[in-house]
Amino acid sequence: MLTLAGIRLLSVRKNSSETASVKTVRLGGELEAVPGQFVMVWVPGKDEFPMSVSYPGSNFGITYQVLGEGTRALAEMANGKKVGIRGPYGRGFSIKGRKLLMIGGGVGMAPIAPLVDIARAKRLSVDLVIGAKTSDDLLFERRATRAGAKVHISTDDGTKGFKGFASELATELLDSAGPDHVFACGPEKMIVKIVAAASRRKIPMQASLERHMKCGIGICDSCALDGVHVCKEGPVFPLEELRKFGDLGVTKLDPAGRRVPV
Amino acid sequence: MTDISVEVCGLRLRNPTMLASGVLDETARSMLAVAKSGAGAIVTKSIGIEPRSGHPNPSVVELEDGLLNAMGLPNPGIDLFSKEVKEARKGGVPIIGSVFGGTEEEIAELAGMMAEAGADAVELNLSCPHAKGYGAELGSSPERVETSCRLAKRACGVPVFAKLTPNTSYIAELAKAAERGGADAVVAINTLKGMAIDPEAGMPILGNRFGGLSGPAIKPVGIRCVYEIYESVEIPVIGVGGVTTGRDAVEYIMAGAQAVQLGTAVWIRGEKVFREVCREISQFMKENGYDSVKEMLGVAHSGRH
16 A cells, blocks of 8 residues: 555644744644654645654644744644644653753753653653753743753853853753753754763763754665764764764764765 | 675675665765675765755655655765765775766766776666656666766776666666667666655645655566566666565566665665565575575576576
8 A cells, every 4th residue: 555654734733932933833633752752844835844842742742943944934834724744753862860960952942841841750850951042042941840840041141040051051060960861952062062071970861963854764864973864863862872973063964965064 | 505695797796785876875974884784785875066955855755665755866966975985985895876967978977987986886877757857857768878878988997887767668778778888787777756645735745746756666667677678688787676675686686687776675674674685585595495696587587497
């Protein structure tokens, strides 16, 4: 049978603003996904792009930054409009440890927020760093507080909380909070710094990476990172694999497969 | 002793499986990983003169029995890709450089550059069904196939393979044209041109609307094409199209293929598919009393002797 196996059309139930440039769309439907896994989101006639799941389960949802033509079109979709979903794909976060430190930089909070929910449902201790350029860009602060995480805020401009990068605040917490496992998602420069800090202290960690993805199913090589495919073997990698990536924080492929600086 | 090594156009392959063009072959590191996972040879992404980003997404549609894709020949251009070829050769298996172009002259120029980069052979992509102006338009004309092969042969000193399109009523004629042009082997088949419409969306899914169908769904078409070509030309045939198991590979070999290429199978069974397919071929040979791949070659044409 040559039926369409991958794609599922779901209706927009609610498209709401989280910050000035970040929105959450809830899609009428159920989709079980491990935090860190992603779906390919098809806006018919416009584009298809990968997005991590911020609300797994029933009334499933994704949280996205409005950046290009595809996400702009998604942001403008009214309730009832159809969006195509393939997935979930890839390897998500795997909860380990009892005293957890999580870091979500910018829209990198999208997969961290459901991870906080699950860890707290298991009554694990969660210290959470939410980082953003400025206080208006902070994502899911209320959601994480309600879930019972100890929330630490960092803003690049100091408009709220710690003034500086999320990686700096996270490094302080590696010592002061005494975590036994670290989980991070955010800008690659941030991840590189946290990988170095966690390595020095021999604290295990997992981080979610981002590369330009086309197929989402591990065949086209556009998301290749040192011969590993972020869409299939990742996007979440454990510390021992993160440390082996020579290209991490250095180069990535553009849509034509040219190496460009991260 | 079952021996699954083969020799195709002077290239010694430890086994008859090759990575097909377009899958996990845009970067040297990915090609090295595939070599490590057991492939007998690797065909690179199709490379052009200039960098190309490819078609807008969606570029792949998953079906029950195959994939429909319209990647649109994304590639970094031959100058940058040359480095990847050099690096990929360290894997110890032959690297076959795939090239595409809008004209016979451009294809030949790329063939020369690919050989210069270190490719052990060159595969002319005369058959991409979803990039306008490239591939199939040129590849469905016997005259242009012949000229492309002739010019490519002149431009490089390595074996030249012509990858043919099944989107024609006369694939054997294309194979004969490639042979007249001096091609060392033909590769059949590229994907079948197709389309998928999402009924709820009421529109084609692929960004390019049209794409190429690959995987188990097209295997019978590939087998038939290889069978026809084998009866029409003297040069070797390399079979591609839906090879997912050792038995699929044996079918192609019995139709007349000296080696097979796997692409969509990597999606179905993972990179370990090369080692598994080789094990399955060996198992089949043991059970059926074949000592070498050559003994199975083309037996479907005359029955087993």
